[in-house]
Amino acid sequence: MRLLQKFKRGKDSGSKGHTNYAYTIPRVRAMKSKLLKKEIYPRLMNMSIDEITRFIGESGYKDDVDELALTYDGVDLVEHSLNRNLSATFRKLLYISEGEVNFLIAEYLKEYDVWNIKTVLRGKYCKASTKEIKESLVAGGSLTYTFLSGLAVKEDYEDIISEFEGTEYYPILKRYDGTNLSDIENQLDKLYYSGLFHVAGSSKTKERKLFAKFIRSGIDIKNMMFLFRLKRSGINDPAMMELIIDGGLEIEVEDIKKMMPLSFEEFIREIEKYSYWKEISDIVHPDMRSLIDVETRLKKYRLKSAASFSHVYPISIVPIMDYIITKQNEVNNLRIIVRGKAANLDDETIKEQLVV
Amino acid sequence: MVTETVMSNPDGMKALGAAIAVGLTGFSSAYAEREIATAAIGAMAENEGLFGKGLIFVVIPETIVIFGLVVALMML
Numbered sequence: 001m002r003l004l005q006k007f008k009r010g011k012d013s014g015s016k017g018h019t020n021y022a023y024t025i026p027r028v029r030a031m032k033s034k035l036l037k038k039e040i041y042p043r044l045m046n047m048s049i050d051e052i053t054r055f056i057g058e059s060g061y062k063d064d065v066d067e068l069a070l071t072y073d074g075v076d077l078v079e080h081s082l083n084r085n086l087s088a089t090f091r092k093l094l095y096i097s098e099g100e101v102n103f104l105i106a107e108y109l110k111e112y113d114v115w116n117i118k119t120v121l122r123g124k125y126c127k128a129s130t131k132e133i134k135e136s137l138v139a140g141g142s143l144t145y146t147f148l149s150g151l152a153v154k155e156d157y158e159d160i161i162s163e164f165e166g167t168e169y170y171p172i173l174k175r176y177d178g179t180n181l182s183d184i185e186n187q188l189d190k191l192y193y194s195g196l197f198h199v200a201g202s203s204k205t206k207e208r209k210l211f212a213k214f215i216r217s218g219i220d221i222k223n224m225m226f227l228f229r230l231k232r233s234g235i236n237d238p239a240m241m242e243l244i245i246d247g248g249l250e251i252e253v254e255d256i257k258k259m260m261p262l263s264f265e266e267f268i269r270e271i272e273k274y275s276y277w278k279e280i281s282d283i284v285h286p287d288m289r290s291l292i293d294v295e296t297r298l299k300k301y302r303l304k305s306a307a308s309f310s311h312v313y314p315i316s317i318v319p320i321m322d323y324i325i326t327k328q329n330e331v332n333n334l335r336i337i338v339r340g341k342a343a344n345l346d347d348e349t350i351k352e353q354l355v356v
Numbered sequence: 357m358v359t360e361t362v363m364s365n366p367d368g369m370k371a372l373g374a375a376i377a378v379g380l381t382g383f384s385s386a387y388a389e390r391e392i393a394t395a396a397i398g399a400m401a402e403n404e405g406l407f408g409k410g411l412i413f414v415v416i417p418e419t420i421v422i423f424g425l426v427v428a429l430m431m432l
Contacts, residue, residue: 020394022391022392022394022395022398023394023395023397023398024398025395025398026395026396026398026399027398027399027401027402029399030398030399030401030402030403030406031402033403034402034403096398096401
């Protein structure tokens with residue numbers, strides 16, 4: 001069976017060694033069981049920032065809070081502890097997995113490599129200090145913190161870009177002239193997704209097909225949220241197609257092209273035919289003012305479908321992907337709570353933003 | 357010469373059958389235990405409290421080889 005899978009994967013699959021699903025998946029499931037339960041969030045809402053810091057310092061974030069407590073305090077301590085924990089967790093996933101599963105996780109987590117490259121370039125563009133850039137890094141991908149902080153120290157962007165010579169990012173980065181940052185950022189994002197598609201489409205194994213389906217449904221949700229924002233703001237500019245990610249599962253680029261000139265009302269009628277509609281049908285109407293509910297629902301749907309998908313295919317890449325997005329969501333939720341409390345937002349506003 | 361003796365002697369055939377019964381079931385249990393033990397170790401690495409449960413699940417495929425052993429003993 002394994003030989004058959006190896007044959008199907010082909011020579012340029014990129015994965016090396018024996019795939020250890022039997023070890024990785026129970027470990028990841030045990031890690032998932034340690035994440036905060038949804039009953040915890042109402043309790044957190046009733047706590048002050050210091051109490052929240054103590055609470056997360058006694059949970060899975062203990063090492064990070066202990067380590068950073070000497071340098072930071074208050075909201076910054078929570079924020080940096082969350083970032084540190086996120087990158088440590090994702091690096092751990094790469095460390096405990098082998099073969100095909102390790103390769104797919106690494107490809108997925110390149111999102112953080114792209115994020116960090118953008119952070120460093122943006123930091124230099126805004127003339128942020130080295131310390132500020134270093135604080136914003138989340139080394140969850142294959143680029144290490146040491147390498148990235150080395151980049152943050154460099155004086156100008158040419159030196160940073162030359163460090164990427166020979167990597168897949170270099171052809172894009174070398175076009176950066178100090179002014180076209182947003183264009184470079186878009187291209188990096190597109191490179192990330194095209195890389196994922198290349199990986200998912202390069203062989204016909206079950207894992208890769210599931211991986212592709214997972215990625216493509218994520219793209220649908222991203223594109224939908226983007227379209228909602230565009231349509232709500234009344235933007236019909238066809239140039240916005242540049243920002244659309246190709247390869248959605250249900251909503252194809254051609255469909256989006258047709259939706260682009262529509263008004264918000266027509267757009268709503270158009271999306272009724274997709275399966276995502278049933279998740280948002282009760283809150284979407286032409287007069288809606290805020291899109292927070294829609295975005296929260298779509299994110300919730302993504303989490304829910306990943307969780308149920310992971311029960312359908314228990315020995316596959318899906319439970320790991322499910323863990324990754326659930327962990328990202330937990331960190332986002334905690335960040336929303338502490339940042340909301342620090343900004344003196346009322347509890348209702350904070351609750352609206354949470355994806356639980 | 358040895359093969360001929362085994363094939364012509366009913367006791368030899370029985371011994372061969374018993375050997376196959378124990379041998380194949382031994383391999384099957386080992387294969388199943390390998391996968392389960394790997395999973396149990398993965399889970400235990402995160403939560404030591406799962407040691408007891410993990411151990412029980414790991415030894416469950418041992419029943420396969422016990423069946424093989426019982427069949428072999430009945431044959432002999």
